[in-house]
Amino acid sequence: MMSKRIKQVRRSIEQRKKVRGIQTNGIAQQQMFSPFVQEEEKHGYSPIYDDSGSSSTMKSKVVSNFLLKAILSVLLFLSIAILWQINLPQLEEPKAWLTNALTEEFPFAKVNAWYQETFGSPLALLPGSDSAVESKDKQAMPVNGSVSESFQMNGTGIKITPEGKTAVTALKQGVVIFAGNDQKTKQTIIVQHPDDSQTTYGFLSNIDVHLYQHVSANQVIGQFNPSKENKSVYFSIEMDNQYIDPVQVIQVDDVE
Template identity: 65%
Template structure:
């Protein structure tokens, strides 16, 4: 084969290489574009399972639970150790710890402090519930069927028929559900640290930690064979107060 023919063939092969066209005798494999799935055509990448990433995420979760468990144990041991020590310097710490573990959190009082400090209610308080001073009234219209002196903790009010149950004053609902003694019951905590309880209700229209305003409807009562009265009590500083002495008797119809 003449040198001229070889040069021509070499020139053709070089031009084919430049254009990416395979030529005879080439050792390179042809590139075949992948077939797109239907999801990929619309811009959704296929889900690729990565056992390594899943295992790492599980390890982080286990580590988090273990850390919380260790901190809980340390907190328990710290409180136990605090109560075992008789140093007078730790007396105030013991009293504070005892109050934190036994007393209810003052949601209503904190809400009032927050409004006074920052000028707006907390997130769980709706904007329209900024209150003006309201006249306290009995939660239902009716006559007192059982006095505080007879009951010892509250009074029983007998409405004439189906009626709405309203909150005595502004506060935060700290209980809304079934009570062993008073069945369907609502307990509202007020800014002055007092609590009012409304028992033997037919329906409950509020939920736990809901902010309520004075005279706002919180439930409903319909007399029936099992109960024809609503239980109502006022508690402050772990002592029950006669509602008739707090609310004007004229408000009870």
């Protein structure tokens, strides 16, 4: 009985091989698969599975993930742009957080300087960079005038009093990381420089640059017109989170 049973199993295996297109010498001609293990497969026959489709599936998943990330990046960029155009009190806090994230964590000026040294021109993605040419002139104060409040008196910067209406210029090349109204210094511009320093120009009458614009040394960035409320321009230099006395860096007139 056992011998007869074994013969029946062998005949069944041969028949299955013929149905599946597999010759008795073991050379595969055509593969048909069954998701369930049959009784005779326990006695020496194992189906051969082809995973050629799995690699293409993985590639498809990688491409899909890349496209999804690209779409999300574009949506994020558009959302930020729209957020910046909307002037609502409840959006001031998100704007402040975003400004801090973009200015404090990303060195725009340093990246732009590297790009300019490598490719010979300012980074085209930065607004105004195509017309900004770095000046080799000696560093000068943002306005011509006398220092009416020293660094020792002010604690963070100095105040310069010009004789009349004047243009305000950037100390050296960099990227504008703030251009707007500050609680302490009113209309203010902050420029980030490639050496990780930043300069602040406050109490301006007009602002002639915009956020993330590339500026060159001695480029006009704003205007100042003395008034009864304010007769001086605020100017400060900050390096490594510490304020530096501008008078120690640039030669200026004595304090009145």
